[in-house]
Amino acid sequence: MKIKLKIFRFDPEKDEKPYYKFYEVEAEPSDRLLDCLNRIRWEQDPTLAFRMSCGHGVCGSDGMRIDGICGLPCQKLIKSLGPEVLVEPLPVFPVIKDLVVDLEPFFERYRSIKPYLVAASPPPEGERRQSPDENHVLKDAVRCILCACCTSSCPVNQNPETEDYVGPAALVRAFRYLLDSRDEAAAARIAILDRRQGVWGCQTLWKCTEVCPKEIPVTKLIGRIKRKIYEAKKETA
Numbered sequence: 366m367k368i369k370l371k372i373f374r375f376d377p378e379k380d381e382k383p384y385y386k387f388y389e390v391e392a393e394p395s396d397r398l399l400d401c402l403n404r405i406r407w408e409q410d411p412t413l414a415f416r417m418s419c420g421h422g423v424c425g426s427d428g429m430r431i432d433g434i435c436g437l438p439c440q441k442l443i444k445s446l447g448p449e450v451l452v453e454p455l456p457v458f459p460v461i462k463d464l465v466v467d468l469e470p471f472f473e474r475y476r477s478i479k480p481y482l483v484a485a486s487p488p489p490e491g492e493r494r495q496s497p498d499e500n501h502v503l504k505d506a507v508r509c510i511l512c513a514c515c516t517s518s519c520p521v522n523q524n525p526e527t528e529d530y531v532g533p534a535a536l537v538r539a540f541r542y543l544l545d546s547r548d549e550a551a552a553a554r555i556a557i558l559d560r561r562q563g564v565w566g567c568q569t570l571w572k573c574t575e576v577c578p579k580e581i582p583v584t585k586l587i588g589r590i591k592r593k594i595y596e597a598k599k600e601t602a
């Protein structure tokens with residue numbers, strides 16, 4: 366079958382403004398959209414820029430907007446799409462070229478929540494261990510591949526007045542450490558998150574959960590951070 370792709374193009378070094386270019390590709394229903402983009406780059410237009418690495422929903426590098434919804438082209442089968450597909454870069458972040466956006470603001474917010482285990486007490490012999498139940502709490506959050514689809518789909522991050530909100534991806538990672546039984550920095554983490562730009566920036570709009578390609582219940586995890594902060598404050602009141 367033939368499939369038509371309408372792709373956002375913009376090379377700031379050459380183009381005055383963005384435009385859309387149409388490509389026609391031969392594809393099997395079981396091909397992924399990423400296969401079609403690769404085919405275009407290899408056989409028709411080597412100037413088309415997009416990121417990819419693993420090709421299997423693991424690295425999170427190929428986030429883009431497909432028919433208006435953020436997702437991973439390596440997970441989109443052609444048979445799930447129509448005969449013409451609109452392909453655009455992730456919103457919210459500045460375009461570097463075509464489908465490649467500058468993710469530095471995304472990773473800056475991610476770093477702001479201290480995305481690492483903090484354990485000041487002397488380590489036990491061997492590993493810092495946790496029980497299967499304690500580990501189970503983290504089972505959704507650890508699936509995050511930092512693709513940025515949630516943050517770029519969030520209406521709060523899309524609003525220029527509230528774009529300083531840390532965003533759902535950073536909050537998923539914050540959950541992963543705040544709820545980790547081995548972490549000893551809860552007070553410092555809560556101080557970072559207990560702000561309008563932190564967890565209270567979330568307006569429970571569910572867009573993040575709708576688009577997450579790893580099916581992480583993002584909004585629910587953010588809700589659990591809010592509850593944890595509320596309970597911590599109640600204890601110290």
Ligand code: SF4
Pocket residue numbers: 508509510511512513514515516533534537573576577578579580581583
């Ligand atoms: Fe991507 Fe889901 Fe992680 Fe957000 S929570 S960055 S959508 S994997």
Ligand code: FES
Pocket residue numbers: 417418419420421422423424425426427437438439440
């Ligand atoms: Fe790695 Fe899609 S190419 S997640």
